[in-house]
Amino acid sequence: MTKRQITVGQLFATLFISRMITNITYSSTISSSNSIWDQIISSGVAFILTFFMIIPVYLICNKRESMNIADMSYFLIGKIGIIFVFIYAVYYIFICIYSLSLFNNFVTNVMDPNISIILMSIAVMITASYAAFKGIEALVRASGFILFLIILAGIFIIISLFPQINALNYEPLMYDGNQDVVKGVILMLSTTSCIPAMAMLIPLAKGKVKKGIVLWNVAIYASIAVFIFAIVGTLGDYVKTQLFPVYTASMIAGIGFLKNLDSLYLGIWTTGLFIKVSLFLLLFSMCIKRVFGDLAGRISIFIGAFFVVVISVLANSTQYFNGYIYNINFLFGFTLLTSIIIPLILLIVDFIKSRRRKESEKVKL
């Protein structure tokens, strides 16, 4: 059982940040698509589909006061529920690995190939472990500050890009068919790791959850759409050559004497990455804590961090691992499993159990 420690505003601010750093790494390379411009339609479609994806998690978290998905698994299906808890634990660690390896990719390919990935990864994970160790309250409070900085930096970059937009860079939508739209939707939904995170965090939050979900969803997809609009308008076909087009766009952004805004982008990503990895490491430890107890939960933060470092460094070193980590279909399947399938199974079990309970009460009467 968990008690409500944070507000809904804090929760969704944290989730917004962790989604934002996925948005700023958006590229046609990751989605294996030709046109990033078509994915502005994907953002609209994904916006609607995300609402549907959240429903099972929202319902399961509202079933019983302060019970998260791990608690509900045990409550509804007994010790077999441990399987679900482990699936979530593995998912959270996977997201940490994905985020960190993407960051390492960026640093080594785009920023500074001479830097040591191992040192970088260790530094990020030490920071994240410290934050996860301090607990959810410290993390969400820090998110409040970081959200403010990220919004300011993001708005500044976007405003400085707008004068450089060339309308001719916007090609007709779905010119080559709808494959890019579909790929974009799959990419956006597969990287919506916040929904499985909500499964553990909604019971901790006090306030209007529905309002939070709506605002969060609107903010996420509005920001994706704005980013796509800005980078396509400024970069045009140059986007196709770039691994991280938002970073490239920030390089050319500038107002007056304020140029080279890529430093703002670096700041956004590094702080956002820190929040995301800390959050998912914390969620991982919450799963372990549920199964093995408080002490194991705290130790698992460091063990999880170690695994994240090892696997993300390996992922950047070998193509074999790289293929798995960045396989969108794999990520999509995993996200669907943790966002929809498992909560649906639990909802069905709960429904069956409550029906049986009502019937047995009727029989008694």
Added chain:
Amino acid sequence: MLNFIKNLVELYENPHNKTVYKRKVEKMSDSLEKNIIYIKKEFDGSADLTIRQMKINETSMAIITIEGMINKQIFANSVLTPIVNCDFINKNSVEKYEYIRDHLLSTTEQVQVVTYDEVFSFIMSGFAVIAIDGCNCMLAIGVQGFNFRSVSEPTSEVMQRGSREGFVEPLRINMTLIRRRIKNPKLKFEMLKSGSVSNTDICLCYLTDIVSGEILQKIRSKLHKIDLGTILASGYVSPYLEEENDISFFSSVGMSERPDTVCGKIAEGRVAILIDGTPNVLIVPHLFIENFQNMDDYTTRPYFATLTRWLKYVAFFVATLLPGIYVATVTFNPELLPRELLVKIANSVASTPFPLVLETLIIHFIYEIMREAGLRLPKPLGHAVSIVGGLVIGDAAVSAGLIGAPTLMIVALTAISSYVIPNLYEPIAILRFIFIIIGGIMGVWGITLLFSIVLINICAKTNYGIPFSAPMSPFSAFGMRDVVVRMGWKTLAKKQNAVQTMPGSNINVNKE
């Protein structure tokens, strides 16, 4: 007496608490000679113990004082003369004692003491104690006359428009400075003793109708856990008031030398802790944002106060982050610098023998040495220090090519910025060094990650159930009227919140 009994009760109720100090609860005898022998033995022939023995109508009497602690004129006029001139016919010892206690003396303060501990406490606080043969109690009379520093403006907290009074060393004077500003019977002073050797008086000061009982109880409990022998400054006590296992550069215990500042905090439901012998008053709970607030903010016009407030925020970031960012960008990410600046810095780096990170560390270290020297030096030598610092270390070192001019500029700017927020000088000084080292190892990434660690550290702190980072996070739009801007007093006065109502707080407002 009452405090002593209260402490005994607390000890009985909380047997697991460490004993605060070993108090001598030995009761005195009714033989004057035995009492005097005991007292002399305890003081072991100390030169400042003065015992004047006399007779009042064949009854022996002694006046026990500490040399230099009493006002001899008041004592002679108000105590000695009436006793000497009084006719104690047909009175036994006890009756004589009672007559002196109830009818004779013209002093305002007198306390009956029954234990040796109390005698020692009172005579060392400037009281004169009268002992009469045949009585097993003594009378402590308030005739304090020890010398103390006069009330003057505190040098560490200079304000443009606030009062010019500052706290002094004697506890009682400080209590009056507060009482004069809050003329409210709800203002309560609660006395404690701490320090097994020094028996230092500590006073909790709060408004009973605003303060939270929960916070108060926690403070009392923490003060009772102090296991020090001597308490000579407020800094001895402040670590005991912080949360347990709280490792942070930032203190969650505030400190001030100004009565007006302390009164403002008390009015917000905080508890002031006055310590005898030190002008620094501790204030708990203390929030991070309060480091940027001072009295001048509330006495100047709102628009200017807002400007100075933002200057402080910017100065904090400049003082903490600027050297680290400088080292990080020049060493690892020079592409972030504008071309013209890069050329200047490149020329400077090329002409100096040390790596930039080492150069920055060295110059900061030298600055700290100079600062410390400037603090300890006598005033006449202060000029010499500034000449040495400015000309020799600054100008000559640059001319000799030992350090670069941009580095020196950065250090100067950082130093000036750190004095804008004197409360945070210590954490800023340490964090600055750490940021320089991390910037030199890992560049801008390292700076960002370390900044995140510091942020988490601040956000994870709570003091007495209140988040240290409130009202910024957890966010309170209402609280921003005194954070982002300083609204006018008409707005601030509309709704005054106690500290325990900060967002994220898990305590209730409770009357004492």
Added chain:
Amino acid sequence: MKKLSFSFIIVFSILLSGCTGGKQLHERLIVQGLGVDKENNLYNVTVQFLTADNSGEEMGENYETISLKGDSIIDAISKVSNITGKEPMYSQNLILILGEEVARDGISKVIDFFIRHYECRPTVTVFIAKENASKILTLEGANGIITADKISEMSNAQRLNSNIIFSNVLDVVNCLYNNISDPKIACINIDNGDLVIADSTAVFNEDKLSGFLAEDLSRGVLLVSDSVLGGTEVIDIKGLGKVTFNLTDSKSKVNFQNNYGTPCFNINVNVKSNIYEINKDVNSLFSDNYIATMEAELKNRLESLIYNAIRESIFNYKSDVFNFGKIIKRDDKEFFKNIKSLKEVLMKSDYNINVDVKVKKMGQERIKLVQNIN
């Protein structure tokens, strides 16, 4: 023990700076300009860089140039470290000058380095040098070497005159990768032996240099592309004298129509202009509708500029520098999908050019120009 190990970590962490790729700034070569020429199938790369002065005095900026040969750009530039002992840093590079031969051979062969390398920025201004890029970067002017930042400043200033089209790496790559429009790059030349000026615009057919547009034709391209920021037009108007128009603002709208199988471009340009100089005879007075006359003359001039620019680039050089291909794709994507040869379509198209001119301000002497004053 804890404190000891903590202190150990702090002290030794200072020494870790060597493990993390950090280099002192004076160990880096701050590249300011790059020139690429081709000689005997080898690339001749000229690097202009800043040297950090280690005399310790307040010095200005010291530039040096070095020329290196290699099979590719990076192959050539990597030899810089052998000579100077420093690693080049490209993030502060301001200009890229491609020699004429390199441009004729195809710029896509040399541009990849500037897209792929992590330090290269897309904001680098690209120039084509008539003959050799190395001559430009090693040119000694009256005040010393012609530096990359001076060339960059010159290009920024000339942008305001709107008579040469300046492009950066982003613009060039955009054109190369979309396979629809063609790049256009400013061409710089040495003037009087000691000055560098941009005097024409190089236009390309795909990635190969096909010709040069003079200043007036370049303005025609800029008018169509809605990129005119300023500049002057001097027209000798009968009855008025030599009138100098200051173009202050222009807005263009180009759309495509497929009129019964005949492709047609409607080019509408709105131009605002001020007049700050009229070289007239002191005694001559203007007619009442002199403003309309001036506007009509400017309109005719600008329309002819646009027409000549289209004729020269599309018909002569087969270069779509106007983004007409993109406009077709935007306005009629079905028609675009069926196009076999875009250049042929452009050559067959009609171009309806309409320039609307408004003279806004005339400076101080307006009243004296009017014939009848009551």
